[in-house]
Every structure is written in C-alpha cells, then in structure tokens.
Amino acid sequence: MEQFNYNNELSGKIALVTGGTKGAGKAIADRLLQAGATVIITARNAPEQENNNLYFIASDLSTAEGAQKVVKEVLSGYGRLDILVNNLGGSSTPAGGFASLNDEDWESTLHANLLAPVRLDRGFLPQMIERKAGVIIHIASIQGKLPLYDSTLPYAAAKAGLRNYSKSLSNEVTPKGVRVLTVSPGWINTTASEAWLGEIARNSNSTVEEAQQGVMNALGGIPFGRPAEPAEVAEFVGFLVSPRASYLTGTEYVIDGGTLPTI
Ligand SMILES: NC(=O)c1ccc[n+]([C@@H]2O[C@H](COP(=O)([O-])OP(=O)(O)OC[C@H]3O[C@@H](n4cnc5c(N)ncnc54)[C@H](OP(=O)(O)O)[C@@H]3O)[C@@H](O)[C@H]2O)c1
CATH class of the missing domain: 1.10.1220 (Arc Repressor Mutant)
Structure with missing residues (x-):
C-alpha cells in the first residue's frame, strides 16, 4: 500500500495491540507506530523479527492471569494506556459441526476471542475513565454475522458475543469519555x-x-x-483510533471486500 504521512497524529499516545506479532495485529502495530504512537505488543511467543521500536510483553491471554500480567506491566511501565486494540483471536477447533466439539474446544475459543478482550478492557478502563479519554477497538469477524457452522462454530459464536458486548460497553463508557468500536474483517x-x-x-x-x-x-x-491485505485492515484501524474519528463510537465496521451478502 502507498505510504502516507500521518503527521505524527498519534504522537504521545500509548497503544497496546494484542496478537501484535503476526498477521493483522502486526500490521496494526506497524501502522500505529508510523503515526507516532508508543506501541506495546503481546503474544505468547516473541516476534520472529525483532523491532526495537515495538515493546513486547509475553503472555497467554487465554487465561485470567495472562490478562492481569499485561495490565500490570503496561500500567506500571507506561503509567497509562490511551489505545487498546483487542486484535488477538482465531479458531483452532475441528470441523464437523456441533458433535465434533467438546467443552475444551468451546472454552478455549471463548477465552481467546471473547474473555481476553473483556478482561483487558476491565483492567484498562478505570484509568481511561478517570482521564475521560481512550479508544478501545474490538477486532471481530464477519463470521459474527455469517456463521460457518461446519468449520468454526465456537469462533463465530464468540465473535457474535464480542460484537454485542462491544456495543453494550460503548453505551456504558462513551458518556465517560471512552470510544469503543468493533471492526469485523472478512478473509485476511x-x-x-x-x-x-x-x-x-x-x-x-x-x-x-x-x-x-x-x-x-x-x-x-x-x-x-x-x-484483504493485513495493511488494509490496519489502515482502517489507524484511522479509527485517531482524533480524525473523534465522533465514532458504538458502531461496527465491516471490512470484507463486499463478502457479506446483505446490508
Ligand atoms: N485472518 C483472517 O482471515 C481473519 C478474518 C476475520 C477476522 N480475523 C480476526 O483478526 C484478528 C487477527 O487475526 P490474524 O489471522 O491476523 O491472526 P494470526 O496471524 O493468527 O496471529 C495471531 C496473533 O495472536 C497471538 N496469539 C494467539 N493465541 C494467543 C494467546 N492465547 N495469547 C496471546 N496471544 C496469542 C499470536 O502469537 P502467539 O501464537 O505467539 O501467541 C499472534 O500474534 C483475530 O481477532 C481474528 O479473529 C481474522
């Protein structure tokens, strides 16, 4: 994609991108960095290519302890968080519909895709509310609206839950100064x-x-x-967290090249 000059519009902002070592998360982290933010990334494993400009915290965010560790390290190390991009997510359950799935499949998928954002939001919101400032992005998926039951039943259900939760949270915290948005990509x-x-x-x-x-x-x-290319999703997230999107909250944006068949 063409390189734009973002005029350091995120200069002075502290941003966290979960799952920021690969895929869309890596592209989002790079995009926020280009716009001047201090960017912290998390994953279970360190990034393959080291980038000294990105701060890495190792953590398994499918556990409550993992989420607590990230909240604690960010707040003690940086003093606050301005931008939270809940990007981590995915599906590794077997195909074959409801009968192929056990409790472990459901729980692991719900933990990574729904509970990780819930826990991180809960950890970071108090200081955002206190400062009456902050942006939270939830990366969902078009599967939250277009379930593919044969292959990704728990994932689609978790992402549908994330969309609903994101809207509820926005209703609660937008009056307190925090914008909350959902981005639902199609295939990346x-x-x-x-x-x-x-x-x-x-x-x-x-x-x-x-x-x-x-x-x-x-x-x-x-x-x-x-x-989509990861950078195309990242470009949109970069806009949403910027001051140029100051009136945007409580909405879901689909970025899917037209995949969803309905409006
Ligand atoms: N790819 C698509 O086609 C697509 C489509 C629609 C929506 N999305 C959504 O977009 C987001 C990004 O997807 P992606 O495909 O770009 O991801 P990806 O390439 O699979 O990367 C996943 C990232 O999350 C980290 N991660 C995975 N499990 C983790 C855990 N338990 N704790 C902490 N970190 C963990 C991974 O690093 P480690 O493995 O080292 O932990 C990695 O950094 C997800 O929410 C996904 O649901 C993706």
Whole structure:
C-alpha cells in the first residue's frame, strides 16, 4: 500500500495491540507506530523479527492471569494506556459441526476471542475513565454475522458475543469519555492463511489460486476477488483510533471486500 504521512497524529499516545506479532495485529502495530504512537505488543511467543521500536510483553491471554500480567506491566511501565486494540483471536477447533466439539474446544475459543478482550478492557478502563479519554477497538469477524457452522462454530459464536458486548460497553463508557468500536474483517491474507492455502492446494492436488478460489466460493464469493491485505485492515484501524474519528463510537465496521451478502 502507498505510504502516507500521518503527521505524527498519534504522537504521545500509548497503544497496546494484542496478537501484535503476526498477521493483522502486526500490521496494526506497524501502522500505529508510523503515526507516532508508543506501541506495546503481546503474544505468547516473541516476534520472529525483532523491532526495537515495538515493546513486547509475553503472555497467554487465554487465561485470567495472562490478562492481569499485561495490565500490570503496561500500567506500571507506561503509567497509562490511551489505545487498546483487542486484535488477538482465531479458531483452532475441528470441523464437523456441533458433535465434533467438546467443552475444551468451546472454552478455549471463548477465552481467546471473547474473555481476553473483556478482561483487558476491565483492567484498562478505570484509568481511561478517570482521564475521560481512550479508544478501545474490538477486532471481530464477519463470521459474527455469517456463521460457518461446519468449520468454526465456537469462533463465530464468540465473535457474535464480542460484537454485542462491544456495543453494550460503548453505551456504558462513551458518556465517560471512552470510544469503543468493533471492526469485523472478512478473509485476511496473513502468513498463516498463505500456509493454509498451500496445504489445501497440496492436499487437493490443485494450485494455490484454485485453493483461494475454493475458499472464496465457500464464503459465497468475494466481490473484490481477493482477501484483504493485513495493511488494509490496519489502515482502517489507524484511522479509527485517531482524533480524525473523534465522533465514532458504538458502531461496527465491516471490512470484507463486499463478502457479506446483505446490508
Ligand atoms: N485472518 C483472517 O482471515 C481473519 C478474518 C476475520 C477476522 N480475523 C480476526 O483478526 C484478528 C487477527 O487475526 P490474524 O489471522 O491476523 O491472526 P494470526 O496471524 O493468527 O496471529 C495471531 C496473533 O495472536 C497471538 N496469539 C494467539 N493465541 C494467543 C494467546 N492465547 N495469547 C496471546 N496471544 C496469542 C499470536 O502469537 P502467539 O501464537 O505467539 O501467541 C499472534 O500474534 C483475530 O481477532 C481474528 O479473529 C481474522
């Protein structure tokens, strides 16, 4: 994507991006950095390529202790948090519908996709409310509206819950000075997704292009004809957390190249 000059519009802001070492989270962290923010990232494993401009906290955010650790380290190390991007999420449960899933599948998915943001919001909101300032972004998914029950039943349910929770939270804390927004991407072309396409192609003796078309067909087609690049999602998040989006709160933004079939 073309490089813009963001005029250091986030200069002086402290931002946290969960799952900021890979995929969309990495692109969001880079984008906030470009706009001048101090950016902290979290994941279970350190980033593959070290970037001295990003501050890394190792933590498993699917646990309550992991979330507490991040809140404590950020607030003791930086004194406050201005921008919280709850990006971490994903699905690793087996396909096959309801009967293939056990409690562990449901719990692990709900913990990472719904409870991690709930716990981090709870940890960071008091100081945002006290200062009457802050922005919280919840990265959901179009699957919150377009469930693919055969492959990602718990994930879609968790993301639907996240969208609903995000709206409720916005109603509660916007009058106290904190903006809360949901961003629901469609398919994103991450490194993990590239590897996954390669695997499908190998297993089905087809090309990567054919595998990509197969995934797009399963989604009902993507009018844009391709998945989003992580930087395209990051660019939108960068705008939403900036002062240019000062009146935006309590809404969900879909960024899916036209995938969702309804308005
Ligand atoms: N990719 C898509 O097509 C797509 C579509 C719609 C929505 N989304 C949403 O967009 C967001 C980003 O997805 P992505 O595909 O870009 O992610 P990704 O490439 O799979 O990266 C996931 C990130 O989260 C970290 N992570 C995973 N489990 C964790 C845990 N338990 N505790 C702490 N960190 C953890 C990973 O690092 P470690 O493994 O080292 O912990 C990594 O940094 C997610 O909310 C996802 O649901 C993605």
